[in-house]
C-alpha cells in the first residue's frame with residue numbers, strides 16, 4: 001500500500017544528492033572550499049555504540065577536531081552549522097558534549113546563534129541521577145551575514161486573537177499572521193517518535209521512520225534546520241549521515257545534499273530510503289507543529305478580522321510590509 005505521505009510532488013530533477021561511503025576526514029578532502037550552506041549532523045558520542053570504539057574523551061575530541069577543520073573550510077561564508085549532541089558518560093559521570101564542542105567551534109571563529117534544547121517526552125529511567133530528557137543542537141554561523149529564513153519555520157500562534165492593549169497599535173493584533181518564532185526549545189516529534197524510540201527498548205520500534213540504526217534522528221528535526229538555514233538549491237552536508245535522514249530532509253525540500261557514512265550497511269539503508277522516497281513509498285512523520293488549542297469560542301483563539309482580509313493567511317503568499325509591522 002502506498003503511504004499517504006509524501007504530500008509533495010516529486011524529487012526535482014535539478015536536485016543532486018550522494019551518499020558516500022568512507023571516513024569523513026578522507027572524503028571531505030575532495031570538496032571545494034565554501035561548498036555547503038548548511039552542515040548538519042549528529043556525530044558519534046563515543047559511548048560505545050555498535051559503530052564506534054570508545055576511547056578517552058581527549059582522544060575522541062582530537063579526532064573530531066581534524067574533521068571539524070575540514071567542515072569549517074567547506075562551509076560557505078553565509079553558511080550555518082548544526083551540531084546535535086548529548087552526553088559522553090564515564091563511570092556514571094556525565095560530560096555534556098556541547099561544552100567541549102562549543103570551545104572547538106569558537107576556536108575556528110564560528111558564532112553561536114542558538115543552543116537549542118531538543119526535549120523528549122520519554123526516555124530511559126536513570127537511578128543515580130535525574131533521568132535525561134533533552135539533548136542539544138548547537139547552531140553556529142560562519143559569519144555575521146548568514147542565511148536565516150524565519151518565515152519558513154514559523155509555528156501557529158497559541159493566541160492569534162491577542163491584541164495590543166496600549167500604545168498606537170491598541171486594539172490591533174499583536175502577533176504575526178505568519179505565526180510565531182518556534183523558540184529554542186524543540187519538542188517536535190516528542191509523542192510518537194520518542195515513545196517509538198525509547199519506550200520499547202529491544203523491540204522493533206513502531207515509528208514509521210525507524211530503521212536498524214541505533215540513533216537516527218527524525219527527518220522533521222532536519223527539515224526545520226534546512227528550511228530556516230538554507231535557500232532552495234543550497235548544498236547541505238552531513239559528515240556522519242547514518243541512514244540518510246539529513247539527505248532525505250534536504251531533497252524533500254529541494255536542497256542538494258551529501259551524506260558521508262563509514263558503515264556500508266547504513267549507506268545501503270540510506271540508498272533504499274531515498275529510492276522509497278522517490279517512489280513515493282517512504283514512510284515518515286509529516287512535518288508537524290503541535291499546537292495548544294484554546295476552546296474554540298475563546299476570543300483569544302480566533303483569527304483577527306484584519307488577518308482574515310489578507311490573502312496570504314490562506315497560504316497564498318507573504319507580505320513584507322506585514323512582516324515589518326509584526327516582527
Ligand SMILES: C[S@@+](CC[C@H](N)C(=O)[O-])C[C@H]1O[C@@H](n2cnc3c(N)ncnc32)[C@H](O)[C@@H]1O
Pocket residue numbers: 022023024025041042043044045051052213215216217218239240241242243244245246260261262263266
Ligand atoms: C549518531 S549517528 C548519526 C545518525 C544519523 N543522524 C541518522 O539519522 O541516521 C553517527 C554516525 O556516524 C558514523 N561515523 C562515525 N565515525 C565516522 C567517520 N569517521 N566517518 C564517517 N562516518 C562515521 C557512524 O557509523 C554512525 O552511523
